[in-house]
Amino acid sequence: MARYLVTGGCGFIGSHLIERLLAGGHEVRVLDDLSTGKRENLPDGVPVTVGDVADAEAVRSAIAGVDGCFHLAAVASVDRSREAWLETHHANLSGTIAVFDAARRANPAGPVPVVYASSAAVYGDNPNMPLTEDAATRPLSAYGADKLGCELHARVADGVHGVPTAGFRFFNVYGPRQDPKSPYSGVISIFAGRIARGEPITINGDGEQVRDFIFVKDLVRYLTAAMDRPQSGAPVYNVCTGRPTSVNRLAEVLAELSGRPLDRRHGPARPGDIRVSIGDPSRLVAAFGMSCDTPLEDGLRQTLAWL
Ligand code: NAD
Ligand code: UD2
Known part of the structure; x- marks a missing residue:
């Protein structure tokens, strides 16, 4: 202790x-x-x-x-x-x-x-x-x-x-307790909150930008x-996981898991938005002997369940 x-x-x-x-x-x-x-x-x-x-x-x-x-x-x-x-x-x-x-x-x-x-x-x-x-x-x-x-x-x-x-x-980073109402929140909590409430989501740009969630x-x-x-x-x-997920894919998976239709609108690309962000987790895995292994769908399910 x-x-x-x-x-x-x-x-x-x-x-x-x-x-x-x-x-x-x-x-x-x-x-x-x-x-x-x-x-x-x-x-x-x-x-x-x-x-x-x-x-x-x-x-x-x-x-x-x-x-x-x-x-x-x-x-x-x-x-x-x-x-x-x-x-x-x-x-x-x-x-x-x-x-x-x-x-x-x-x-x-x-x-x-x-x-x-x-x-x-x-x-x-x-x-x-x-x-x-x-x-x-x-x-x-x-x-x-x-x-x-x-x-x-x-x-x-x-x-x-x-x-x-x-x-x-x-x-x-995403998961339960990431405030879905904050304008500074991550894309997952914003999308999860809006989709669960039956509201439209706005995809900045073409939605093919990827992140390592x-x-x-x-x-x-x-x-x-x-x-x-x-x-x-x-x-x-x-x-990081080393695995890319696009913003479009994220929206589709969240809609599927929450059993709601996806009302998706495209807005302008966010100024300065990074197109691709993927990390290499090799050093992390070597040092600690474990990887970020929760599949995205499982993590998203837990996030939706918390809402
Ligand atoms: P959060 O806003 O939920 O947590 C930050 C906490 O710090 C809050 O409880 C806030 O009240 C407190 N805080 C802010 N300013 C303070 C101050 N001056 N004095 C005392 N407390 C203060 O955000 P989070 O996502 O939990 O972030 C935790 C850490 O992880 C932060 O250092 C953040 O920069 C880092 N981080 C988060 C992400 C992400 O994706 N969430 C990504 C990269 C780094
Ligand atoms: C994340 C971190 C930031 C910093 C940065 C490092 C969060 C919230 N922010 O910014 O703190 O560490 O990484 O590069 O984790 N998007 C939409 N519609 C929305 C909201 C977002 O399309 O309603 C897009 C957004 O334009 C971006 C992607 O989703 O392309 C991810 O956005 P974000 O704000 O969750 O995270 P990011 O990577 O910009």
Whole structure:
């Protein structure tokens, strides 16, 4: 049994991670500003401190005495990072440095490990698919630039301050509790919500753009495995399946699984939309001995069942 701090624990991915940690008998506490997260995402009894992860004092007090920290708090939206550049930078990069810094003195036994969320957004418009971790990083957004900054500061945390870290570049994550009503939500939760309510969906452009969709319950297994075996050298891993799915195909499968007719409209392509995003999961599989193996249909069924 260990004690963990989960920043952003009231969010979509954080709530699944906490479910897994509690099932493993661990003690969990959360730091979250509830900007997109909800307390209802968590079972009763999980202590939540409402605070900003960029507030160094709030982080120091939340992390005191834990055995490790899962750092997921961020403004998880490329659009928001364009609208509120400096504000999202505080949360996304300064917040991460605050966590690494506090991890140095979190425990009298020494620095504690930090497992943190990065993003496929660090690759930007790199066209060399599938993307390996060694592919060039060329972020196109403030969000992607800040996630890359987190990875650079993880090297400082490890090399200069002895804080073990592991970073995970999530591709397109989906599953229950991804808010279908948020305009910043992923395509799966938007389509699933609209199709289930019998509303039309809008496909941006021709719909033949592809993504590498990962089911949230597959993802959280890597986070806990990395915490169990902290490594030096600030490694980063793609979290992806290596399998492409087009937006058109996604819409068709969702309509079929929900037993609803598909009312699909095509809008203009989203400015700056990436045509193909596929990751190479080889390093992830080699390091952890497991792959993201939930078939898309099964993950979509679970997502629809939650609505
Ligand atoms: P989410 O919005 O559901 O969760 C983020 C959580 O962080 C929320 O509970 C929010 O209230 C909290 N938060 C935001 N700003 C904060 C601040 N300044 N201080 C404290 N708490 C704050 O999003 P998610 O999809 O669960 O994302 C979790 C992590 O995964 C984020 O770091 C995100 O960038 C990363 N990520 C997600 C995806 C995806 O497809 N969902 C892809 C790549 C990376
Ligand atoms: C994802 C992440 C983003 C960043 C980026 C990295 C989400 C929500 N966003 O952006 O944070 O990590 O990857 O490259 O996970 N679409 C439609 N109709 C809709 C909504 C979306 O056609 O109503 C299309 C959209 O134009 C895109 C695809 O679906 O081609 C996926 O869109 P998304 O917003 O879910 O994710 P993405 O890959 O743009």
